[in-house]
Amino acid sequence: MNQSRGPHGVDFMIEQNEAAIDRLVASASELSDDQMREPSLLPGWSRGHVLTHVARNGDGLLNLLIWAETGTETPQYPSMEARTADIEAGASRSADELTADIASSAKAFFARAHALPDEAWLAQVRAMRGPAQPAWFVLNRRLFEVEVHHADLGANYGPSNWPDWFVSDELYRVTGDYSQKPASPAAVLNDSSSGRQYFLRTDDDSAATVSGPGYALLAWLIGRESDGDMSVDPAGPLPEIPSYG
Secondary structure (H helix, E strand, O other), X not given: OXXXXXXXXXXXXXXXXXXXXXXXXXXXXXXXXXXXXXXXXXXXXXXXXXXXXXXXXXXXXXXXXHHHHHOOOOOOOOOHHHHHHHXXXXXXXXXXXXXXXXXXXXXXXXXXXXXXXXXXXXXXXXXXXXXXXXXXXXXXXXXXXXXXXXXXXXXXXXXXXXXXHHHHXXXXXXXXXXXXXXXXXXXXXXXXOOOOEEEOOOOOOOOEEEEEOHHHHHHHHOOOOOOOOOEEEOOOOOOOOOOXX
16 A cells, blocks of 8 residues: 555554554443443533444545545535434444444444555545545544544543644644634644644734643643643633634
8 A cells, every 4th residue: 555645654544543443442342331321521422422423433434435436426424414313323322332333333444444546545535524635634534533532431541642643743733723713812832742832823922832741732722621731821821712623
């Protein structure tokens, strides 16, 4: 498989996705039926909702790989209403069923990814939200969904468990997204773990510097809590940022 597809190469990203799913399946397999019905860290969603969403996301992103290979437009989901209905319908299943669904959905996704011809990774596909992007970016989308929602389970896996390289990549991407939003504050983000800096906006001399471990910065940017200490210079509350997504 051609290693030039995307900043890390397709093979690397498939391997990282497989490792992330293995971690999620391991966490899910430790939960009881009652724990699956308990609230997750996402308002209004149980753990069963989160896991069902991850499984259906795998199915939806598989559709984009099919689109890339066949050239026939294959939407990620039939509609947002259908996506919501599928999540609600699957959320109350048993722990065994939820865990098996995650594994089965991932198996189908990886089978297609491993078999996808090199040239198909450059085909333009479009998810339900956002612009068209090359198919290799589907692997980045999938990893983000799995890692972030694994933390949302509230099951002994949180932002501090995210791989360092993943945190750095997503900080570049997410701050790039925020830099295009007029409502974003002027701020410099200082990753105290790596020494890297990221910029929300650079057109204001009054920009605050927000410092903390990279995983805590990323969690903050995407609306999640973490156990990482962050500080602001000049001293004060964290800047207000628009909702991510």
